[in-house]
Amino acid sequence: MPKIIVEIMPKQDLLDPQGKAVANSLRREGKKEITAVRIGKRIELHFDREITDQDLTMAKDQAANFLSNDVIEDVVAVTKED
Amino acid sequence: MKIGVITYPGTLDDRDAQRAIRLAGGTPVPLWHDDDDLKKVDAVVLPGGFSYGDYLRCGAIAAKAPATKEVIRLAAKGLPVLGICNGFQVLVESHLLPGGLIRNEKQHFICRDQKLRVENNETAWTSLFEKDQEILIPLKNGEGGYIATDDTLKMLEQENRIAFRYVETNPNGSMNDIAGITNERGNVVGLMPHPEHAVEAGFGPDTPTAMRSGIDGLLFFESVLKMVVNS
Numbered sequence: 053m054p055k056i057i058v059e060i061m062p063k064q065d066l067l068d069p070q071g072k073a074v075a076n077s078l079r080r081e082g083k084k085e086i087t088a089v090r091i092g093k094r095i096e097l098h099f100d101r102e103i104t105d106q107d108l109t110m111a112k113d114q115a116a117n118f119l120s121n122d123v124i125e126d127v128v129a130v131t132k133e134d
Numbered sequence: 135m136k137i138g139v140i141t142y143p144g145t146l147d148d149r150d151a152q153r154a155i156r157l158a159g160g161t162p163v164p165l166w167h168d169d170d171d172l173k174k175v176d177a178v179v180l181p182g183g184f185s186y187g188d189y190l191r192c193g194a195i196a197a198k199a200p201a202t203k204e205v206i207r208l209a210a211k212g213l214p215v216l217g218i219c220n221g222f223q224v225l226v227e228s229h230l231l232p233g234g235l236i237r238n239e240k241q242h243f244i245c246r247d248q249k250l251r252v253e254n255n256e257t258a259w260t261s262l263f264e265k266d267q268e269i270l271i272p273l274k275n276g277e278g279g280y281i282a283t284d285d286t287l288k289m290l291e292q293e294n295r296i297a298f299r300y301v302e303t304n305p306n307g308s309m310n311d312i313a314g315i316t317n318e319r320g321n322v323v324g325l326m327p328h329p330e331h332a333v334e335a336g337f338g339p340d341t342p343t344a345m346r347s348g349i350d351g352l353l354f355f356e357s358v359l360k361m362v363v364n365s
Contacts, residue, residue, distance in 0.1 A: 066236065066281075067237075069237060069241050118194070118198065119190070121191055121194065121227065121234055123226075123233060123234030123281060123282065123283070124191075124234050124236055124281065
């Protein structure tokens with residue numbers, strides 16, 4: 053199924069409490085080499101047909117204006133996946 | 135005087151907001167998120183709760199609802215709009231107000247009676263307050279930390295668009311102690327604390343005078359009613 057994947061991360065300078073909790077747990081498990089964990093979102097847009105360049109433009113627009121909030125998050129990737 | 139109250143799936147405080155409007159002397163009009171007919175109301179309240187289960191981000195999906203789109207259109211023409219708590223989150227997600235709201239600094243949901251200072255008493259919803267008046271209304275949220283870029287904060291400060299600031303304690307890490315802001319025109323106001331829960335003696339916050347006697351929230355609704363009558 054053709055899909056577009058949108059990846060969103062909380063902004064670098066914002067506290068990511070989920071990531072911090074997971075990092076603490078990993079450290080407890082002895083994974084000392086892991087310095088930090090950050091948790092973002094992966095959103096899949098499934099299509100019922102081949103994805104066009106126009107679809108990708110639309111997805112980038114939705115990623116920037118609806119799927120993420122640029123005050124608190126960054127869109128790190130919008131990619132096509134067949 | 136008709137004041138609409140929008141109910142989204144997951145809204146909790148719509149009936150409290152309706153009751154507050156009634157106690158202030160107005161006629162509350164229930165509005166449904168999926169209907170773009172705002173029934174010719176004179177003002178709109180976006181109440182608190184967890185619209186759409188806070189999915190995606192708090193207020194993000196409600197910002198796209200047909201009723202909200204109509205609110206955005208009419209707000210540009212001067213319709214008074216008050217967003218309380220989740221309603222404030224809807225207003226920032228709708229870009230009617232700048233900035234954003236993130237998880238409280240200490241990660242806890244906070245429920246307390248909160249002192250605020252009215253910084254701007256020239257908005258549609260604050261005109262009956264004195265400038266710098268301190269008021270006490272309930273606060274209850276998990277994601278109430280106000281953030282904005284440095285430029286936005288500077289603009290809000292310079293243009294006197296900070297409507298309310300937290301006093302004595304900043305409960306959620308909000309930048310510049312911001313509890314609520316207004317738009318350039320002063321018709322759109324959003325705040326995290328809940329004025330609709332402090333409108334009737336016997337059911338409000340405790341005050342030095344008597345238990346549960348706090349009714350500071352009533353003036354929000356009386357302010358807008360007065361403005362609508364005068365216009």
